[in-house]
Amino acid sequence: MKLINFYIKDTTNVGDLTVSPFDYYDFDFPTERVDMRLLSDSMGLIRNNVLIFGGGGLIHLPSTDYNKGVIGYLEELCSSPARVRIAWGIGHNIHDTEYIEYPKYFLDSFDLIGRRDDISCPGTDYVPCVSCKSKLIKKSKKIKHKTVIFAHGSGIDINLQVPKIDAPECTFEEAIQFLSSAQNVITNSYHGAYWARLLDKNTIVYRPFSSKFHAISSDITFCDDEFEVQQAILNPKYNPKYLSACRRRNDAFFKKVSRYIASL
Numbered sequence: 418m419k420l421i422n423f424y425i426k427d428t429t430n431v432g433d434l435t436v437s438p439f440d441y442y443d444f445d446f447p448t449e450r451v452d453m454r455l456l457s458d459s460m461g462l463i464r465n466n467v468l469i470f471g472g473g474g475l476i477h478l479p480s481t482d483y484n485k486g487v488i489g490y491l492e493e494l495c496s497s498p499a500r501v502r503i504a505w506g507i508g509h510n511i512h513d514t515e516y517i518e519y520p521k522y523f524l525d526s527f528d529l530i531g532r533r534d535d536i537s538c539p540g541t542d543y544v545p546c547v548s549c550k551s552k553l554i555k556k557s558k559k560i561k562h563k564t565v566i567f568a569h570g571s572g573i574d575i576n577l578q579v580p581k582i583d584a585p586e587c588t589f590e591e592a593i594q595f596l597s598s599a600q601n602v603i604t605n606s607y608h609g610a611y612w613a614r615l616l617d618k619n620t621i622v623y624r625p626f627s628s629k630f631h632a633i634s635s636d637i638t639f640c641d642d643e644f645e646v647q648q649a650i651l652n653p654k655y656n657p658k659y660l661s662a663c664r665r666r667n668d669a670f671f672k673k674v675s676r677y678i679a680s681l
Contacts, residue, residue: 418681419447419466421459424473426452432548432608435589436472438505441550444672446678454491468499468676471547472515472533473511474607474629474654476523494526501528503674504633506546506667508533509628510607517628529677531670534632544670546611549663554615556660564650565599567592567609573623575643577603579634585610601650603640610637615660621646634659 425433440450446467451459453475475490492504504527511515519538525529531544548554566573566581573581582595584606593612596602601623602613607629613620620637622630623646630639636656638649 418548418678419449420444420469420678421463421466421499422448422450422460422469423453423456424450424471425454426450427454430584431584431587431589431592432606432635433473435548435551435608436506437669438469438671441547444675452620453490454488456497460497463497465500467495467501467503469674470494470507470527471501471504471506471531472506472608473508473509474627475508476513476519477512485517486548491523495522501583501678502526503527503528503677504530504532505607505670505674506531506533506544508632510625511628514628515631518634521652529670530676534629535634542666542673544669545663546608547667548589548608548612549615549660550667551589552594553590554660556613556617556657557597559598560600561598562600564601564603567596567602567604567606567613569604570605572605572626575603575623575646577604577643577646601653603646607633614656615663617655617657619650619655619661621649640645 422439424436432535452589454506460515470568493629517534517536524540531539532541533546562580596613597616601619603623604610605623608625610620611633614634622637622639624641640646640649
Protein backbone atom coordinates (compact mmCIF):
# COMPACT_ATOMS: atom_id res chain seq x y z
CA MET A 418 0.00 0.00 0.00
CA LYS A 419 1.16 3.51 -0.83
CA LEU A 420 0.23 6.98 0.48
CA ILE A 421 -0.45 9.53 -2.28
CA ASN A 422 -0.56 13.23 -1.35
CA PHE A 423 -2.55 15.43 -3.73
CA TYR A 424 -2.06 19.16 -3.28
CA ILE A 425 -1.09 22.16 -5.40
CA LYS A 426 2.44 20.93 -5.89
CA ASP A 427 3.71 22.50 -9.12
CA THR A 428 3.48 26.17 -8.25
CA THR A 429 5.61 29.18 -7.35
CA ASN A 430 3.29 30.17 -4.48
CA VAL A 431 5.42 29.81 -1.37
CA GLY A 432 2.41 28.95 0.80
CA ASP A 433 1.21 26.09 -1.39
CA LEU A 434 4.71 24.64 -1.47
CA THR A 435 4.78 24.08 2.30
CA VAL A 436 1.52 22.20 2.93
CA SER A 437 2.45 18.55 2.41
CA PRO A 438 2.55 16.42 5.59
CA PHE A 439 5.20 14.30 3.87
CA ASP A 440 7.67 17.14 4.47
CA TYR A 441 7.31 16.89 8.24
CA TYR A 442 6.36 13.31 9.15
CA ASP A 443 7.75 9.86 8.43
CA PHE A 444 5.14 7.26 7.53
CA ASP A 445 5.50 3.48 7.60
CA PHE A 446 4.48 3.18 3.95
CA PRO A 447 5.89 4.39 0.63
CA THR A 448 4.76 7.91 -0.26
CA GLU A 449 4.29 9.85 -3.45
CA ARG A 450 3.27 13.46 -4.22
CA VAL A 451 1.07 14.45 -7.15
CA ASP A 452 -0.19 17.85 -8.22
CA MET A 453 -3.89 18.02 -7.40
CA ARG A 454 -4.69 19.31 -10.87
CA LEU A 455 -3.51 15.98 -12.31
CA LEU A 456 -6.06 13.95 -10.38
CA SER A 457 -7.94 12.86 -13.51
CA ASP A 458 -4.76 11.38 -14.97
CA SER A 459 -3.79 9.63 -11.72
CA MET A 460 -6.72 7.30 -11.02
CA GLY A 461 -4.62 4.23 -11.71
CA LEU A 462 -1.95 5.45 -9.33
CA ILE A 463 -4.29 5.78 -6.37
CA ARG A 464 -6.19 2.54 -6.91
CA ASN A 465 -6.43 0.71 -3.56
CA ASN A 466 -3.99 3.18 -2.00
CA VAL A 467 -4.40 5.93 0.60
CA LEU A 468 -5.22 9.38 -0.79
CA ILE A 469 -4.21 12.35 1.38
CA PHE A 470 -5.83 15.51 0.05
CA GLY A 471 -4.31 18.88 0.97
CA GLY A 472 -3.43 21.00 2.63
CA GLY A 473 -4.41 24.40 1.38
CA GLY A 474 -7.51 26.49 0.79
CA LEU A 475 -9.16 23.96 -1.49
CA ILE A 476 -12.84 24.43 -0.69
CA HIS A 477 -13.93 26.73 -3.48
CA LEU A 478 -15.22 26.86 -7.00
CA PRO A 479 -14.18 29.93 -9.06
CA SER A 480 -17.46 30.52 -10.88
CA THR A 481 -20.82 32.23 -10.39
CA ASP A 482 -21.41 29.67 -7.62
CA TYR A 483 -18.19 30.61 -5.85
CA ASN A 484 -19.83 31.34 -2.51
CA LYS A 485 -21.53 27.95 -2.28
CA GLY A 486 -18.34 26.35 -1.08
CA VAL A 487 -17.88 23.50 -3.55
CA ILE A 488 -14.52 21.79 -3.26
CA GLY A 489 -12.59 21.52 -6.47
CA TYR A 490 -12.15 17.94 -7.75
CA LEU A 491 -14.64 16.55 -5.22
CA GLU A 492 -16.60 14.56 -7.79
CA GLU A 493 -13.40 12.96 -9.01
CA LEU A 494 -12.38 12.20 -5.45
CA CYS A 495 -15.72 10.54 -4.72
CA SER A 496 -15.43 8.32 -7.78
CA SER A 497 -11.72 7.59 -7.34
CA PRO A 498 -10.58 4.05 -6.58
CA ALA A 499 -8.69 5.11 -3.45
CA ARG A 500 -8.88 2.69 -0.53
CA VAL A 501 -8.85 5.50 2.03
CA ARG A 502 -9.44 9.25 1.66
CA ILE A 503 -7.93 11.64 4.19
CA ALA A 504 -8.05 15.45 4.21
CA TRP A 505 -5.15 17.07 6.05
CA GLY A 506 -5.10 20.79 6.86
CA ILE A 507 -7.51 21.89 4.15
CA GLY A 508 -9.77 24.90 4.46
CA HIS A 509 -12.04 27.43 2.84
CA ASN A 510 -10.99 30.00 0.26
CA ILE A 511 -14.23 31.63 -0.82
CA HIS A 512 -13.96 35.28 -1.86
CA ASP A 513 -16.13 38.13 -0.61
CA THR A 514 -17.58 36.31 2.39
CA GLU A 515 -16.76 35.49 6.01
CA TYR A 516 -19.11 32.51 6.05
CA ILE A 517 -17.55 29.08 6.48
CA GLU A 518 -19.41 25.79 6.37
CA TYR A 519 -18.37 22.29 5.37
CA PRO A 520 -21.01 20.75 3.09
CA LYS A 521 -22.32 17.29 3.99
CA TYR A 522 -21.18 15.80 0.68
CA PHE A 523 -17.66 16.96 1.55
CA LEU A 524 -17.80 15.47 5.03
CA ASP A 525 -19.11 12.18 3.62
CA SER A 526 -16.31 11.90 1.07
CA PHE A 527 -13.44 11.32 3.51
CA ASP A 528 -12.56 8.76 6.15
CA LEU A 529 -10.65 11.33 8.24
CA ILE A 530 -10.81 15.12 7.98
CA GLY A 531 -8.30 17.56 9.40
CA ARG A 532 -9.54 21.12 8.72
CA ARG A 533 -7.31 24.16 9.08
CA ASP A 534 -10.29 26.43 9.83
CA ASP A 535 -10.71 27.09 13.55
CA ILE A 536 -14.48 26.61 13.67
CA SER A 537 -16.85 24.04 15.12
CA CYS A 538 -17.48 21.15 12.74
CA PRO A 539 -18.52 17.79 14.26
CA GLY A 540 -16.83 14.76 12.78
CA THR A 541 -13.64 16.61 11.89
CA ASP A 542 -10.42 17.56 13.64
CA TYR A 543 -8.96 21.04 13.87
CA VAL A 544 -5.55 20.66 12.20
CA PRO A 545 -3.83 23.97 11.29
CA CYS A 546 -1.55 24.08 8.25
CA VAL A 547 1.22 21.52 8.75
CA SER A 548 3.88 24.10 7.82
CA CYS A 549 3.90 24.95 11.54
CA LYS A 550 6.09 21.85 11.92
CA SER A 551 8.93 23.39 9.95
CA LYS A 552 12.17 23.78 11.88
CA LEU A 553 12.55 27.18 10.22
CA ILE A 554 9.74 28.53 12.37
CA LYS A 555 11.25 29.51 15.69
CA LYS A 556 10.73 32.63 17.73
CA SER A 557 13.54 35.16 17.84
CA LYS A 558 14.06 38.25 19.96
CA LYS A 559 16.27 39.84 17.29
CA ILE A 560 13.97 42.51 15.88
CA LYS A 561 15.28 44.64 12.99
CA HIS A 562 12.09 46.44 11.96
CA LYS A 563 9.09 47.79 13.80
CA THR A 564 6.78 46.95 10.90
CA VAL A 565 7.00 45.05 7.59
CA ILE A 566 4.60 44.31 4.74
CA PHE A 567 4.25 40.76 3.41
CA ALA A 568 2.21 41.24 0.25
CA HIS A 569 0.47 38.85 -2.10
CA GLY A 570 0.12 40.82 -5.31
CA SER A 571 -0.68 44.53 -5.27
CA GLY A 572 -3.50 44.51 -2.70
CA ILE A 573 -1.77 46.59 0.00
CA ASP A 574 -2.06 50.20 -1.13
CA ILE A 575 -0.92 52.05 1.97
CA ASN A 576 1.90 54.58 2.13
CA LEU A 577 3.93 53.29 5.04
CA GLN A 578 7.66 53.49 4.37
CA VAL A 579 8.55 50.06 5.71
CA PRO A 580 10.32 46.98 4.30
CA LYS A 581 8.13 44.98 1.93
CA ILE A 582 8.38 41.58 0.27
CA ASP A 583 6.17 39.92 -2.34
CA ALA A 584 5.07 36.44 -1.31
CA PRO A 585 5.18 34.84 -4.78
CA GLU A 586 8.77 35.99 -5.25
CA CYS A 587 10.39 34.52 -2.14
CA THR A 588 11.31 31.13 -0.74
CA PHE A 589 9.89 29.70 2.48
CA GLU A 590 13.15 30.40 4.30
CA GLU A 591 13.21 34.00 3.03
CA ALA A 592 9.60 34.50 4.08
CA ILE A 593 10.21 33.26 7.62
CA GLN A 594 13.39 35.33 8.00
CA PHE A 595 11.55 38.43 6.82
CA LEU A 596 8.55 37.90 9.10
CA SER A 597 10.85 37.14 12.04
CA SER A 598 12.58 40.49 11.65
CA ALA A 599 9.57 42.59 12.68
CA GLN A 600 7.27 43.37 15.58
CA ASN A 601 4.27 44.09 13.35
CA VAL A 602 3.33 42.30 10.12
CA ILE A 603 0.87 43.77 7.63
CA THR A 604 -0.27 41.21 5.05
CA ASN A 605 -2.96 40.12 2.62
CA SER A 606 -1.52 36.59 2.36
CA TYR A 607 -3.03 33.63 4.20
CA HIS A 608 0.30 32.06 4.99
CA GLY A 609 1.83 35.45 5.70
CA ALA A 610 -0.76 35.90 8.45
CA TYR A 611 -0.47 32.30 9.66
CA TRP A 612 3.32 32.29 9.86
CA ALA A 613 3.36 35.72 11.50
CA ARG A 614 1.03 34.37 14.20
CA LEU A 615 3.20 31.29 14.67
CA LEU A 616 6.15 33.64 15.19
CA ASP A 617 4.03 35.61 17.70
CA LYS A 618 3.99 38.82 15.69
CA ASN A 619 1.30 41.48 15.93
CA THR A 620 -0.51 40.36 12.79
CA ILE A 621 -2.60 42.75 10.70
CA VAL A 622 -4.56 41.47 7.70
CA TYR A 623 -5.28 44.31 5.31
CA ARG A 624 -8.65 44.11 3.58
CA PRO A 625 -9.36 40.37 4.02
CA PHE A 626 -10.95 39.29 0.75
CA SER A 627 -11.67 35.65 1.48
CA SER A 628 -13.27 33.40 4.07
CA LYS A 629 -9.87 31.81 4.65
CA PHE A 630 -8.65 34.72 6.78
CA HIS A 631 -11.52 34.55 9.26
CA ALA A 632 -10.65 31.23 10.87
CA ILE A 633 -6.88 31.43 11.35
CA SER A 634 -6.69 32.96 14.81
CA SER A 635 -8.73 35.33 16.96
CA ASP A 636 -5.51 37.22 17.65
CA ILE A 637 -5.37 38.64 14.12
CA THR A 638 -6.56 42.20 13.48
CA PHE A 639 -8.45 43.08 10.29
CA CYS A 640 -8.01 46.55 8.81
CA ASP A 641 -9.56 48.31 5.83
CA ASP A 642 -7.56 51.53 5.73
CA GLU A 643 -4.31 53.08 6.88
CA PHE A 644 -5.83 54.67 9.99
CA GLU A 645 -6.99 51.27 11.23
CA VAL A 646 -3.54 49.85 10.50
CA GLN A 647 -1.92 52.54 12.64
CA GLN A 648 -4.36 51.80 15.48
CA ALA A 649 -3.58 48.08 15.23
CA ILE A 650 0.13 48.84 15.53
CA LEU A 651 -0.54 50.88 18.66
CA ASN A 652 -2.72 48.11 20.16
CA PRO A 653 -0.88 44.87 19.41
CA LYS A 654 -2.22 41.34 19.94
CA TYR A 655 0.01 38.42 20.86
CA ASN A 656 -0.42 34.73 21.65
CA PRO A 657 2.85 33.00 22.59
CA LYS A 658 1.14 29.58 22.83
CA TYR A 659 -0.15 29.52 19.25
CA LEU A 660 2.89 27.78 17.70
CA SER A 661 3.00 24.95 20.23
CA ALA A 662 -0.77 24.48 20.00
CA CYS A 663 -0.68 24.15 16.19
CA ARG A 664 2.17 21.66 16.37
CA ARG A 665 0.35 19.54 18.95
CA ARG A 666 -2.74 19.44 16.74
CA ASN A 667 -0.72 18.13 13.81
CA ASP A 668 1.16 15.61 15.93
CA ALA A 669 -2.14 14.25 17.26
CA PHE A 670 -3.60 13.98 13.74
CA PHE A 671 -0.49 12.22 12.47
CA LYS A 672 -0.93 9.61 15.20
CA LYS A 673 -4.62 9.27 14.36
CA VAL A 674 -3.88 8.82 10.65
CA SER A 675 -1.11 6.31 11.39
CA ARG A 676 -3.36 4.24 13.65
CA TYR A 677 -6.17 4.28 11.11
CA ILE A 678 -3.93 3.14 8.25
CA ALA A 679 -2.30 0.46 10.43
CA SER A 680 -5.75 -0.96 11.22
CA LEU A 681 -6.65 -1.61 7.57
